[in-house]
Amino acid sequence: MESCAQKKTYKAKDYKSELKPIWCPGCGDYTVLNSITRALAELSLPPEEVAVVSGIGCSSRIPAYTSVYGFHGVHGRALPVATGLKLARPDLTVLVTGGDGDGFSIGGNHFLHACRRNVDLTYIVMDNQVYGMTKGQASPTTSPDWEGSKLTPEGTGINPFQPLVVGLASGANFIARVSASDPINMAKIIVEAIQHPGFSLVQVLSPCVTFRPEQAEWRDIVRMAVVDYTDDAARAARRLMTDDGFNVGKVLFKGSRPPFRPEHENSDGSIAELEARFAL
């Protein structure tokens, strides 16, 4: 007979550290932090069985603001750290947090291959279309005509990166877009993303009030997506390539590829057997 031991329940605040975020007042990342902790509480995951991994950037500060295991690495390399951690420790729930520059510029190659490899991770990208920590330069998702940076005073003139289209094409197994202005919905989507096997990509429209004050309008522009998710990648691609980037609040795509696990035997085989092959 199975034991009926009561599973311990947690509140969102149980997943927050005592550290006060260094973010600007009004930054969208505050609600992302809230939604992550709310999602973890919803799943009642013991904090020690969760790890949050990040690279560098404003949003990459999140691990230290949580009470779970955290790893704050170098710029652009959060996904490989998380990949190694999850493969070595499949028992852990591993989240990756970061921004658009960290994930799609310096870490762009890892993004492609993390989608491809489909390790069971949840990647939450706070997209504010700007490098905030270095005080306001164009990021890969910035519009080509944004003239707010001294580095590119005439605008970048380069088409913005389409993270969800690229993610889909590269093999991400779960794709959603949410808005920082709706933390309850975001928490719900993060719960789904964590529960879905394989690589889950959640793009959060998270405004930068300091370097992109015009993004304050996002809360009025975003709209709840009208259709539910599809498991048909071609249909998802059409939707993603024809939307304006402001359809939020719903899962867009759910794939069924099994997560990546390299071949290995769990038995602790003998090193003597390996050595025997060298013996004459």
Place this chain on the structure above:
Amino acid sequence: MTVKSVSLVIAGSGGAGVVTAGSLLLEAAAQAGWYALMSRSSGPQIRGGEAASMLRFATEPVMSHDDSFHLLMAIDWENISRFSAEIPLVADSLIVGDPAHGDAPAALLSGKPRQAALPMIALAEKIENGRPNMVALGAIAALIGLPPAAMRIAVERALKKKGAAAIEASMAAFFAGIDAATTLPAIPRLPAVTAERTPRWSITGNEATGLGVIRGGVRFVAAYPITPATEVLEWLAPSLAKVGGMLVQAEDELASINQIIGASYGGVPAMTATSGPGLSLMIESLGLAVAAEVPLVVVDVMRVGPSTGIATKSEQSDLNIAVYGLHGDAPHVVVAANSVSDCLFTTQWAVHLAEAMQVPTIVLTDQAMGQARAILPRPAELAFIGQRLTAPAAVEGERYKRYAMTGSGVSPMAIPGTPGLTHTADGLEHNEFGTPSSQASDHQAQMDKRSRKISQYNYGDHWADIEDFGTVAGDAPQEVPLGDTAIITWGSATGPAREALQRHADAGGKARLISLRLIAPVQPEKMAEALRGIKRAVVVEQSHSGQFYRMLRAFYDLPAQTVSLHQGGPLPFGPRQILDQLNQLTSGSA
């Protein structure tokens, strides 16, 4: 005539079976009770193309290649001139070629070697499915004294799947070669070994490297293919799977190093193997592992640099980047293997050091030892197993300090999954809790701690191999060296240096070998002890700029009379070159 060692080369075009012949010869020599060292050289073609197998056989373990070869057996002359610099031939040497392929190219004849003909094709054609390379092996066996029974065992093993007919065809060609060799001029022969044989292994440096990390406890490897490190990974992939570990092919070296950081943070000892270009890409994240105090091992199988350099050939020129490449003050450990068998010892030790000190440890090996196969005495079992100081169970009401100040500098590490000890490991400077801090006092304290843990560690006697030549071979180092001369070296240069010292001793000389295994942190006190009574030294390394010599000059008190013998790759040092320098120094003309 029998001598201590025989050196020979088998060369030919792609498809001539040069590589197979070399492997068979090595295996047969092992069966005959000999020791051996085999290196390979090949043209730039990805597949096929000319190749040369360089072998040296002896009745004692082989330390290095010789200065020249006794025999060049050329199955054909296809592009063989490409190898002429790697195949020194002298007047006593013998070139054997097939008259069907014409004369030997002039590039091989500068040392005025003897020449002889062996109609390999014609003899092979008389045998159904006979192959010229087996005729060549027969002739070689007859010339060097290799018993046919030993070759039969090697052929039977290699051709087991192809069946009895293939084995008999090969052996028939082999015997045709033995018969034909009666017309060939003599070269030195090795005596048959009749004494009871000690257990021996056949292993490459890259395989030994893989075995070393598994023995040390590594169970996670992420890596990106790169010459000449790929064989480490190819050996590890199936081997790790058998012991409950895994290897992941990463998208690039940036991913490799960060994946192993993630795995090691998760509590699983981890490593990657690469070569110079890959190490360059990993440098930033090696600094992360220093700051976040994540143990890991990076093996750099060095090749000729800079840039893509000569990818298939050896050099000892990554010393600077391994020691000084990281930005900021980033104390870490650099160790170097100095022979094929030492790849096993040094990588296993490296895992032990990395785990014990929670520090990234770079292991330097190189193409010459990595891709060489040796028949050697079975390596000893080692006690080094990676053991990490993990944090004790959480104490209620007490916040865990991941980077706690301790006397040793090593802080007990909490592995994810442990209740009550959650924390964030950080590449940002931090306080004892791991909380980011830009305070001068925190930086000072954490720097002191990270530096202390590797400077105070007891590395024991493994920091260097110290051997006295001129005493009875194998003696432990005396308290005061018998001679007043030393060779200070590291890595692959150690092999020819050992042989030079042996020859020096055979001629009545006395000198000491100091081969550094621990490159960083430096050990000035131990070196001072090792140099007590030494008045003259030769520093030997395969680096164009003398990186090792400069490092020694910066950190160690060297004898007043110290000369630097350095040259870039890809040609290895010959023992003679080192001996000449040693003689020059001891005769006072240096």
